[in-house]
Amino acid sequence: MLTGRVVRFDEVRGYGFIAPDGGGDDVFVHANTVDGDKWALGPGVPVEYEAVENERGPKALTVRVLGPAVAGERTAPVRTVAPSTGRGHESGQGGLEDEEGLCDVLSERSFVTETTEALLISVPDLTGAQIVAVRARMLALARRHGWVEG
Structure with missing residues (x-):
């Protein structure tokens, strides 16, 4: 078995790439080849795998x-904002937070709206189905962490 780290993984399309620990070309990985939770794949995740060469x-x-x-x-900081002031700043961990470490808790509707806007601005060629899938996954994450109410 070979080892490496996930370089990128597109949950919507169900595929990504692994950078082998021993160097060489990135290895294509499809979600159907993952033993266990395919949602665990993301940048930096260490994996063990078997590989074959094909024409690609x-x-x-x-x-x-x-x-x-x-x-x-991590590729993007997490933005945290003080509810009292609506202001935040960058923390040492790469996010934004106020002096008290508090953050805004949004309504689910506001969270979905802001998420949609962020996706449209960041990746304007996403399809509607991709946006819906990413939003649903992000909303589930936000619910688990108490970042939304409602």
């Missing part, structure tokens, strides 16, 4: 997640 390059046959993403692999 290396392709993973079986993939097993070895642990959580490595610290420092």
